[in-house]
Amino acid sequence: MTVTYWVTGVLVCRPVVKPPAFEYVAAASLDEALACRTEHEDESVVLAGGQSLIPLMSLRMALPSVVIDIGPIRELAYIRDTGGGVAIGAMTRQRDLERSDLMAERFPLFAQALARLAHPAIRNRGTLGGSLAHADPAAELPTVAVALDAEIVLRSVGVERVLSAADFFRATMTTAIDPEELVVEVRVPSRWERRPDRTVRSSFKKLARRDGDFALVGIASVVAISALGTIEDARLVLSGVGGTPVRARGAEDLLRGTEPTAATLTAAARRAAADLDPSGDLHATAEYRRRAAGVLARRALEEAVA
Amino acid sequence: MIEVQLVVNGAERRATVEPRRTLADFLREDLVLTGTHLGCEHGVCGACTVLVDGVSARSCLMLIGQASGTEITTIEGLAGADGFHPLQEAMRDSHAFQCGFCTPGFMMVAVELLRDNPHPTEAEVRAAISGNLCRCTGYQSVVAGILQAADGGPAHRADGTGRTATDAGRS
Numbered sequence: 001m002t003v004t005y006w007v008t009g010v011l012v013c014r015p016v017v018k019p020p021a022f023e024y025v026a027a028a029s030l031d032e033a034l035a036c037r038t039e040h041e042d043e044s045v046v047l048a049g050g051q052s053l054i055p056l057m058s059l060r061m062a063l064p065s066v067v068i069d070i071g072p073i074r075e076l077a078y079i080r081d082t083g084g085g086v087a088i089g090a091m092t093r094q095r096d097l098e099r100s101d102l103m104a105e106r107f108p109l110f111a112q113a114l115a116r117l118a119h120p121a122i123r124n125r126g127t128l129g130g131s132l133a134h135a136d137p138a139a140e141l142p143t144v145a146v147a148l149d150a151e152i153v154l155r156s157v158g159v160e161r162v163l164s165a166a167d168f169f170r171a172t173m174t175t176a177i178d179p180e181e182l183v184v185e186v187r188v189p190s191r192w193e194r195r196p197d198r199t200v201r202s203s204f205k206k207l208a209r210r211d212g213d214f215a216l217v218g219i220a221s222v223v224a225i226s227a228l229g230t231i232e233d234a235r236l237v238l239s240g241v242g243g244t245p246v247r248a249r250g251a252e253d254l255l256r257g258t259e260p261t262a263a264t265l266t267a268a269a270r271r272a273a274a275d276l277d278p279s280g281d282l283h284a285t286a287e288y289r290r291r292a293a294g295v296l297a298r299r300a301l302e303e304a305v306a
Numbered sequence: 307m308i309e310v311q312l313v314v315n316g317a318e319r320r321a322t323v324e325p326r327r328t329l330a331d332f333l334r335e336d337l338v339l340t341g342t343h344l345g346c347e348h349g350v351c352g353a354c355t356v357l358v359d360g361v362s363a364r365s366c367l368m369l370i371g372q373a374s375g376t377e378i379t380t381i382e383g384l385a386g387a388d389g390f391h392p393l394q395e396a397m398r399d400s401h402a403f404q405c406g407f408c409t410p411g412f413m414m415v416a417v418e419l420l421r422d423n424p425h426p427t428e429a430e431v432r433a434a435i436s437g438n439l440c441r442c443t444g445y446q447s448v449v450a451g452i453l454q455a456a457d458g459g460p461a462h463r464a465d466g467t468g469r470t471a472t473d474a475g476r477s
Contacts, residue, residue: 017347024308024325024371047369054328054367055348067325071372095361119437121355121362121415211436 019057023066033070033182034157040066041179047071048091048130051122076129076184079103085189090129090182094141095120097128106193107148109202109222113140116206116218129183132168135175136214138240140206142169143220146245147202147237148192153185154178162187165245172243192222192235199225203303205296206239209283215240216284217292221300223255231255231305236268236297241278241289248272251297260305269298310374314339315383321370329373330354330365333380341381341410345439352438355411356380362418381410384417393417393455402451404442412438416452425456 027033037044043065047053056062070076076091079100086106088097097103098114117123117131117140131141132152145152145165152168154161154177161181168176177183194200206218218239224232234255236248251272258264273294280286311320314337321336330347333339333356345351347366354366357379384391390398393416403409412435419426419434426434431452432445440448 018331019326019328019369021324021326024369026371026374047372050369050372051349051364051367054369057326058328058347058366067369069369069371119352120418120434121352121364121437122349122367124358124361125363125367211433 017058019054020060020063022057022064024069025066026069026072028072030070030073030076030155030182030184031157033068033073034155034180036066036068037182038157038180040068044068044179046133046182048133049093049126050130051118051126052130052134052136070182077127081106082187085187085191085193088128088186088188090127090184090186092128094123094126094128094131098123106195107188107202108194109144109148109192109204109220112202112204113144113220116140116204116208116212116215119212122212128186132165132186133175133177133183135169135173135244137172137243138214138216138218140204140215140218140220140239143218143237143239143245144204145186146247147220147222147235148188149235151187151189152183153187154181155184156181166247169244174243192224201225201304201306203300205300205303207292207296214283217241217289217296219293219296219300221297221304223260223301223304225260225305229259231258231260231264234268234301236272236300238272238276238293238297240284241276241293246276248275248297250275255301260301265298265301265305269294269301272297308371308374310370312373312375313377315378315380323370325369325371327370328366329356329358329368329370329378332370332373333365333378339380339382343407343410345407345411350439351408352411352415353408355414355438357414357418360418360421362415379414379417381413384413391417393420393452396455397448397451400447400451400454402443402447408438408440408442412440412448412452416455419452420456426453428453 025036045064047067047069076089078089080087094114098111103110150165151162202222204220206215208215220237223234226232234252236251238246251268254268254271273290276290278286278289307322308325309322333342343353345353349364349367354364355362356365359376431449
C-alpha cells in the first residue's frame with residue numbers, strides 16, 4: 001500500500017508502514033483481557049510479544065479496532081514442573097524458554113528450535129503463546145508443540161478449553177482460537193520427557209537462506225530409544241510443507257520397533273518426503289521443499305540417534 | 307491518546323501520544339533521538355534496535371504503550387562523560403561503518419553480546435549480529451570491530467588507561 005502526494009512539484013509515492021489508529025488496552029489482569037475479548041471479539045487482537053502482529057499492523061494487513069496488550073499480565077509468564085511434564089505460560093518470552101534450565105533438562109527440543117528462531121532481538125520480545133497463535137506455516141514452535149504432543153489451554157470468560165496441538169492448528173495462520181478467547185498456557189506432557197531412566201533424544205533442523213530467515217523447510221524430531229537400543233517411538237513434524245505442522249506418520253511407523261541403522265533412517269526419511277504434498281511459492285518450489293524435507297529428516301534422525 | 311512514562315538514556319520522559327506510535331517513532335519524532343534508524347519498519351533489518359530493560363529489541367516492533375514503564379538505551383546513550391564507549395572506538399578504528407545507517411543497530415546488539423559473553427568467538431559474533439543488515443561493509447569490518455572491543459582486545463591502551471566494552475557495560 002502506498003500513498004502518493006505532491007511535494008513542491010514532484011510526485012512522491014511512498015509506502016505506508018505505520019499502523020492504523022486503534023484503541024489500546026493495557027490489560028492489568030487476565031479477567032480484564034478476557035472481558036475485553038468478549039466485548040470486541042473479531043474487532044480485537046491480542047498483543048503478546050508483537051514480533052509478528054506489529055509488522056502485520058504496520059503493513060496494514062491487520063486492521064484491528066482494539067489492541068489488547070497482555071504484556072502487563074505477569075501471571076501469564078512462567079515455566080512450571082507439573083510433576084507429569086511442564087506447564088508454560090503463554091506470555092513466556094522465547095528468550096526465557098531458550099535459557100531455562102528446566103526446559104534444557106526435560107525438553108531440549110525447545111532450545112534446539114529456539115536457537116534457529118529469527119534473531120536474539122526477536123526472541124527477547126516474542127512469546128511462546130504468540131508464536132503458536134500466529135501459526136505461521138514456517139514457524140518453529142508449532143512443530144515443537146505437535147512433536148511433543150503438547151496441549152494448548154484456551155480461556156474465555158468463565159470457560160477453559162484444552163486442545164491438543166494437532167487440533168489447535170487448522171490452516172495457514174488459522175487456529176482454533178475463538179474471537180473471545182486467549183491462549184493462556186501450553187502443557188507439555190511427560191510422554192517425551194528426558195529422564196534418567198529413559199533415553200529420549202531430539203533434533204531440530206531448519207533450511208533457510210540466511211541465519212534467522214523464515215524456514216523453507218523445518219523439522220522437529222524426537223525419538224524414544226528402548227533399553228535394547230531400538231526405536232520405541234518417534235515423532236517427525238515438518239514446517240513449510242503445509243498450512244499447518246505436518247506429521248510424517250508414515251516415516252514414524254517405519255521407525256517404530258526398528259534398530260536405528262543407516263538403512264532404516266534413510267528409508268524413513270525417504271518415506272517422510274514421499275508422503276508430502278507441499279505447495280510451491282516465491283521462496284521455494286514444491287519439489288524443492290519435498291527434497292529438502294527428505295534431507296532434513298535424515299539429518300535430524302541421524303543427529304537424534306547418534 | 308495514552309499517557310506514557312519511560313526512562314530513556316537515564317532520563318525520565320513523559321508524553322501523551324497516539325497508541326499506534328511505535329517506540330522507534332517515539333524516540334525519533336517525540337524525543338528527537340534520531341540515532342535510532344528506520345530501515346524496513348517490519349522487523350527484518352535491525353537498524354532500529356535499542357536496549358529495553360537491558361536487552362536488545364526492535365523498536366519498530368514495539369508500541370509505545372508496551373515501552374511505558376521500561377528503561378530504554380539508544381545509541382545516544384552509549385557514550386559516557388569521559389568520551390566514547392570502547393565499542394564505538396573499536397568500531398571506528400576497525401572501519402566498521404561506512405554510511406553509518408545500520409551502525410546504531412549493530413552497536414546495541416554488540417553491547418548486549420559483550421555484556422553477556424565478554425569473549426565471543428567469531429562465530430558467536432556473527433550469530434549475534436545475524437539479525438542486522440548492512441549494505442556497505444560486507445560485515446567483515448563490523449565483526450572485526452566487535453572482536454576488537456571484546457575483553458582483552460586492543461581496547462586496552464599501552465599506558466593502562468582505556469576501558470573495555472565489558473567494563474563499560476558494568477558501570
